[in-house]
Structures are given as C-alpha cells and as structure tokens.
Amino acid sequence: MDDNFGIIGQSPSIQQILLTIKQVAPTDISVLIMGESGTGKELVAQAIHAQSRRKDNPLVVVNCGAIPEGIIESELFGHEKGAFTGAIGARKGYFELADTGTIFLDEIGEMPLATQVKLLRVLENKDFMRVGGVRVHHVDVRVIAATNKDLEKAVKTGEFRDDLYYRLNAFHVRISPLRERREDIQLLVRKISSEFCKQNHIEFDGFTDSALRMIENHTWPGNVRELKNLVESIIVLEKGKKVDELALDKYVKFDNNVGRNLPVPTHRSSEQVEREFIYRALLDLKSEITQLREDLYQSNYSDSRPKSLPVYSEVLPREPEIVKNNENSQEFNLDESSLEDVERYKINRALERLNGSKRKAAKSLGISERTLYRKIKEYELPF
Numbered sequence: 001m002d003d004n005f006g007i008i009g010q011s012p013s014i015q016q017i018l019l020t021i022k023q024v025a026p027t028d029i030s031v032l033i034m035g036e037s038g039t040g041k042e043l044v045a046q047a048i049h050a051q052s053r054r055k056d057n058p059l060v061v062v063n064c065g066a067i068p069e070g071i072i073e074s075e076l077f078g079h080e081k082g083a084f085t086g087a088i089g090a091r092k093g094y095f096e097l098a099d100t101g102t103i104f105l106d107e108i109g110e111m112p113l114a115t116q117v118k119l120l121r122v123l124e125n126k127d128f129m130r131v132g133g134v135r136v137h138h139v140d141v142r143v144i145a146a147t148n149k150d151l152e153k154a155v156k157t158g159e160f161r162d163d164l165y166y167r168l169n170a171f172h173v174r175i176s177p178l179r180e181r182r183e184d185i186q187l188l189v190r191k192i193s194s195e196f197c198k199q200n201h202i203e204f205d206g207f208t209d210s211a212l213r214m215i216e217n218h219t220w221p222g223n224v225r226e227l228k229n230l231v232e233s234i235i236v237l238e239k240g241k242k243v244d245e246l247a248l249d250k251y252v253k254f255d256n257n258v259g260r261n262l263p264v265p266t267h268r269s270s271e272q273v274e275r276e277f278i279y280r281a282l283l284d285l286k287s288e289i290t291q292l293r294e295d296l297y298q299s300n301y302s303d304s305r306p307k308s309l310p311v312y313s314e315v316l317p318r319e320p321e322i323v324k325n326n327e328n329s330q331e332f333n334l335d336e337s338s339l340e341d342v343e344r345y346k347i348n349r350a351l352e353r354l355n356g357s358k359r360k361a362a363k364s365l366g367i368s369e370r371t372l373y374r375k376i377k378e379y380e381l382p383f
C-alpha cells in the first residue's frame, strides 16, 4: 500500500481530501464522509483508520441500510439475555466489538430516528446501554459515518435528527463525483489496470488515445466503482489486445449508462466469493426471520390477526380490552374515570401481567419504552 492508502487522484479535490485525512486521522474527532455511490467513501474511512493511533485495533464496518430496523439497536449496542423473544443469551453489539478501535457507520442516513438518539449519546458521553439492559457501558470508539444522501434535506423532512447532523457534520469530507474531476480518470485507469494485471498475471496492451478520451468524457454515474468494473472486465475479456473505440463500445453505451450493468469480475479467490455469498444469504435469512417475528407481533395486536398463530399470544398475552367490556368495573367505572385513570390502570395491569418487563409491557400497550418509563414516573407506579 502506498502513502495514500490506495486513494488515487491528482485533482485538487482529491489532494485536499488526502491532506484532510492526514490532519484528522491522528485525532479522535468523528468524521462524516459524503459522496455519491462509488466515490470512495469506504476507502477514505479505511485510510483514516489506517493512519490513526487505532490502526492495530478493530475497524468495524456497519452498513446501517442493510440491517432491518427491528434489530438495528441490538446489533449496534448489543442486548441482554431475555431482552426480546429469541434473545437466549447476552450479546455484544458492534460498538463493544469496536472498543479501542473505529466504527464505520455506512449509510448513516438510513438509521432510524430512535437509534439516532442512542448514537448521539455515544458520541457525546461515550456510553450506552444494551437493549434490555440497565448497566451503562463505556467504550473508546472513534466514529466515522458515511452517506450518499443529502442529510441536510433529510433534517428538513424530519428523517434525520438535526442535533446528530450538526454533531457529525462538524468535521466532514465531501468527495466529488468523478465527472467533476475528470483529470483523475486517466490516472485511475492506469493504476487500476496495472494493479489488476499484476495481481492476476495478465498481459494487457492498454487503450488507444481515442478510447481513453471516450472514457474521460463519460459521465460515470457509478463513479470510480463503475470505472474500475469496466477496466477490469475489459482486461479479462480483451487480454493482450489494445482496446480502441470500437472495442470499448461493446462494453459501455457511452452517455446512456449501460456500463453500470456490466458483470463484475473480482480478483478474489472462489473461497472468498463463496464465503461472502453464504454470509449474504445468512443475513437475508436473519432479516426475513426478524420481519416474520415483527409480522407475528403485529398480527397478534391487531384485530384481524390470523387465528392460527397461538404461539406468540402465549409468550405475550394480549392486553384485555377493558375499555370495551366492563368486566373490571369493580375496580373503576369507565364512565366516571378520567383518561388518566384508564391509562394508569392499563399500564399497571400490563406491568403486573408481564412481571414488570418494561419492554414487553411497552410492546403490549403499543407505546415506546421511552413513553412507558415517563408514564411510570408520572403515575408513580411501583415498577
């Protein structure tokens, strides 16, 4: 690896980014990396970690957009035994795994609002609680986040918390799309092809000048990733030949972006590819199970729930409909009770029934745990 940790580019914007990385890497400042897909955000995150004092400690990469909403908090912050159905043991989250190192939160714009609150707390206090836990965990983790979304817009539409945005945006790196730094294209083509040929022991005669000009003038909506895929595909398929405009035209429909759909050759071993495939299949399976679990919960709490799903009603009995039938009228008369009385009663009943489990009670009442805690305090309930 050269001094620039694999980041290729002679444009002023890339040179500036390289300088910024060198300045910020040795500190613990959180960094927000912005840029279109394929511009090298992950590469920049890796370079920051590799030049930091944490370089020999873990770099944990988390794709916030790939984790189903229902499990993102437990994935990030871990959970205690029994925190939810299926939590048969306690588990560390990514923040604990990244202790003493760096966590790279990719696609931060996809993080649910509730999780954003917890992240802000980690950024400010360096502590958090596992899902279903009461103990505060302290971690020494440097946070790097990335997004290809316009977070400022997301703040305006209420999808992203403004406090978290200002906290993260305090130090940011914006990577320009490739079409705005065309002076990097030839250099990228040269370096990508020589590295790929060396790694794969392939002879390649390069591109003609006019073919290079065509490459340089393309819009590259998939940015460096798209360019790299194209160059590597051509090297494999046009081995030993000089690639001219005509040959190039077979691979990319210049200016109508067909190039994005090229097969992606990889220089990874078949074992690595297979392992990744299995890992992805497992992740998909995990997300399907989570979705199924959520569907089951939801059907359990809606009137139209299928009658053939008794298992979950045993685990989490449905709160009796005290408002509709008056079987509890000896405890209070609905007509004479205030809304607060009904609420206090329902919350108290749910907590009693579920042995004080705030998480289960909140779920059964259809409110957030945060609201439940507030109500317990407000009504001075003994839980």
Ligand SMILES: Nc1ncnc2c1ncn2[C@@H]1O[C@H](COP(=O)(O)OP(=O)(O)OP(=O)(O)O)[C@@H](O)[C@H]1O
Residues within 6 Å of the ligand: 006, 007, 008, 009, 035, 036, 037, 038, 039, 040, 041, 042, 043, 044, 148, 224, 225, 228
């Ligand atoms: N300046 C660069 N020099 C060399 N390689 C680069 C550069 N920028 C990107 N790449 C390469 O392009 C590919 C895509 O980069 P990367 O995964 O970092 O992009 P990204 O911005 O994270 O994309 P996405 O938003 O889709 O996740 C990688 O193979 C990376 O090594």
Ligand SMILES: [Mg+2]
Residues within 6 Å of the ligand: 041, 042, 106
């Ligand atoms: Mg990325």
